[in-house]
Amino acid sequence: MLDGATTVIADGLVASGAPDEIAGAAGKGTRVWILSHMALADHPDLEAKALAAATGIICPSAHAAAELRARHGHQDIVVATPGAVEADPAKGSQPQHIVAVAALLPNKSQLELVEALSHTQDLPWTAALIGSNDADPRYAAEVRAAVEHHGLQNRISVTGELTGEALEDQWHRADLSVLISRSESYGMAVSESLAHGIPVLVRKGTGAVEALGKTGAGTALELPETGNLTNTLRSWLTDPALQDRWRTAALKARDHLQGWGTTAAIVLKALT
Known part of the structure; x- marks a missing residue:
């Protein structure tokens, strides 16, 4: 004792x-x-x-x-x-690059993201699902199968867990971050995104909304309302003014993040 x-x-x-x-x-x-x-x-x-x-x-x-x-x-x-740890701002990519940093788990809703992206194949983009494949191997297999089912192997990479320079490379290439967990106590990936000047999409009713705050660097979505995620992604991908507005807000948010x-x-x- x-x-x-x-x-x-x-x-x-x-x-x-x-x-x-x-x-x-x-x-x-x-x-x-x-x-x-x-x-x-x-x-x-x-x-x-x-x-x-x-x-x-x-x-x-x-x-x-x-x-x-x-x-x-x-x-x-x-x-x-x-x-949040201070980080260099992301440079972005052409075409636009979307990242989802979370272990592949049902709660993290990567399948929902893959499905939404499958309805925007007429637009230029790439995406990376960055997180452990080992936490729930069955779900990870379902995510990979969904990517293949929609013929998105050349556009969505399922990277597994990344650290160090490999993870930083993904952050620096990113233009948008997505964390649409069904439950989330806070969502440190949101803070990490903002630390890199990257706007974020989160799910309403979770702690990730608190992490995003009133920065204006992205938005909170009512999910799984039919088409909501797809429509938001499509709006962002086709509206340079919206991209600039969210990006500017994310860069501004970097200066106000709480340190450890x-x-x-x-x-x-x-x-x-």
Whole structure:
């Protein structure tokens, strides 16, 4: 058992699986904070017990905090939104290049993006789905099959997980970023996009809307409303004025992104 001089930050998934241990540690004087990314879909009773026993709760967004309160009632929650790392602005591509940076998972809705892009084949563009193929191999196979089914192998690349220079190359080539997860606590890919001066499409009702904020650097879509994503992509691809407006807003947003130092300061203030 940890001694009373210790402060611990436990991930919500771990903490919710061990509420008795959380209570035991807190009862002996250990300060146990729970970092809850989002309310758990399963075992709300265990989650509630762990949250009640903890010294405090940290969430990465107001959206995630609201979901937790809706599930468990009033909670005193510290919101510490993720920071962004300063990056060089993207140069873009011809034809326009679209990126979706997320592991290939059903929640991330890459199939929805592929389907929408399949209805814009009369326009010039390329796209890259950048994320792990191993998190859900069956879904990843479905995404690749959809690309082949629509004959888009030469236009949509399924890159797998990228890091370092390979990932930066994709960011610097990009003109538009898409994160249309069905649920998202915050959406760090949105902040990374804005750090590169790249506008973003996100799904309404998720924490990604909070990450995009009121920057005007893209838009939040009501999905899966029929044709909404396709129509938005088509509008952007065919309207240079819209491209310039979103791009200008994204470049402006770079100057106002929160750094990780601010995130750390919020957490440290709470812990002390």
